[in-house]
Amino acid sequence: MRHKRLAALLLLLSLLLTGCWNKVEIEENAYVLAIGVDEGEKGLHRITVAMAKPDKLAGKEGGGGGGGDGDEKSIVLSTLDAPSLTGAISMLNGFTGRNVTLQHAKAIFISEEVARAGNMKILDELIRSREIRQTIFFVVTRENAADFLDKMKATLTNNPMRYIEELTYNYRRNAMLPASSQVNTFVSQLDVNYAQPLTYYAALAAEDDGEPGEGKAGGEAEATYDAGDLPRTGGSNVEMVGGAAFRGRKMVGVLSADELRPYLLLQDAFRQAFVTYKDPHDPGSFVSVQLSRGRPFSVTVDVTGPRPRIRGRVSLEAKLIGVQSGVDYSEPALQAELEESIAKQIETSIYELVKRTQEWGSDVIGLGRHAVPLFNTVEAWEAYDWLKKYPDADIDVEVLVTLRRFGLTLSPLEENQ
């Protein structure tokens, strides 16, 4: 009985231990949702933090979002020049009135200027800090990160970072983004010698004048749209498509929205996409298909010669969604012709992508991952120096498209034929 009483007393006393050192009341903290990094004065970083206004975030959906007008903003922005992120947070605590915490940060926005300069000194803090999660999104912005965060307008949600998160799902639905762009993936790829990082790339759309822009389409079946150039009007002013390519810590180029499709195909990370191709029977018309993954990307690499040789085979399945020309592609001969035409167009896009990345000297596709198993030891692999050899690699990819389904009607409308 005495033991039971003692145990009960100890249990009760344990309640007193809960708030000794690390107790934090929720309302004592200011929660940073996003971090922006720009070039600052005198070699410092210009750090912008977007802190949540919990009462606004909890408001009705479809409000002003992050960049809403006046009092409707759900975030508070602060920008300061500091030598490091920690320094910035420290300064922020001097005027925020609450303890600024990064525990709920969802994304870090690095301006293109900083990325192209390779000024990524902040990376080490991102990895070491216990507050920052390595799963936060890594986004390169065409504009200054501070401007981007200030002007971004999320639609359909109050929470701008939830909006960014929803945009990332575009990878699964439309293959217009890298499969992943988080701090962890970025850092991992800096250390492996078979790939280079490719991150999300976002930009603000031009001021809405009520007229859709032109992009770089020029009448091609597949327009080469970069983020910020989509020919559109209305909606949110944030465009996040394509990717920022890096060589080491330095950004070397931008892949457009439709270059991401062949990129994902060669990474074997492609899921599905709705794509428009030139009609082989009527160059002025287009054929819309839903592409999905067929067999896994098969690839062989030969490293015995002076240049690496890569032979690959991409297998895709297609569902016909629309035929503007009215050609009846359910006819077996025409079906084969369409399959071949789509395959050729995809092959062309693959070669163009490979050529661009070779010009940058950056294997953002990660084709080296197919070469590394050919080496027995780390030392042999490092001596081969894949990343130096990649620009000269001879790459040949065969694409196989199989038209599986034709939509709810098999033949086109009579009047079109």
Add this chain to the structure above:
Amino acid sequence: MQPYDGHIGVQEGVILVFALLSAMLFLQYPQFLVEVGGPAGWQVALIMTLGAMLLLVPASALARRFPGMGLAEISREAAGSVVGPLLTLLVSLWLFASCVLTLRSFTETFITTILPDTPPSPLMISAALCALFASYKGLESIARATQILLPLIAGGSLLVLLFSLPRLDVSLLYPFWGHGGVPTLMGGLYYSSMAADVVVILAVGYAFRDPGHLRTSGMVGTLLFGLGAIAVVFVLVGIFGAPIASQNPFPLYNLARLIYLGRFLQRTESVIVMFWVLAALVRISVLLHASAVTLSGALGLPQYRPLLFPLAVLLIPLALLPQDFLTSLRIDRDVIRPLGFVAVLAIPLLLWLLALLRRKGGKRHAT
């Protein structure tokens, strides 16, 4: 011989050994394996497992020769009343040193990851008090408590590994042979001392009704630990890549932090921390108990319990001695682990040879 404080069977023995060793997988040890093997770190873990099982052979042979005895009694019997206690004392000191560094490592990991504002002493005092209580209650109590806790610890860790799999990139596990066969082999054999703590079962050999139970407990527990180590290293390298994994002293915690299944499942590290605490307490309790038992045997004391409180008190200042976390890691890797070979291999082997030469043990002691 120690007074009766309960017996343990094969099941409890296996669980005890597995819990004692697998707690190390929460700490810096997977990092050491990756450091040596690079992408082939899992092969180092495999060789480490086989090596660790081999290390158990002399201890098993001793237990078979001296059934129903603990290390202290065996030493006294095999090496005499002067050398025997000295050898037991060496093992006791090593076990206590391992206990000290375990306490320091777990404290550091808590402070670095979840309790940044908490001074180390309250954490250490809490852990030492728990270990003191568990050790006082005896081995059987620890074993039975572990029997309840282990499914939580192992299941939780397994879930972390499973949920991490979507991030796994098999290419990171190449080149297949890492830094080559020789470094992998030598590294694996060197780190087989990771399992040297298994000498605990020899220290408390009197608690096993049958020497065969001791051998099976040691072998199976070590094998399960080895499989766990292989799995952790495999996933760790497959997700972080060898360069980052080799600098990662909190492997399971960092893996749990990476779990991100959309909005559905994230921030799972708070769960892993709970398993972490349980694993740490089990390990510290077992090591403290074994230290006290061997020390009392070496000093010729009839009871180990009077030693528990002084040892628990000593544990805390000694754990605070290394000036920083890295120093404690280096002491563990470069001093304590290599000395583990003395505790688990050299001393049992020497005792076995002495017993053979002096014709001690064997049928005379058969039950």
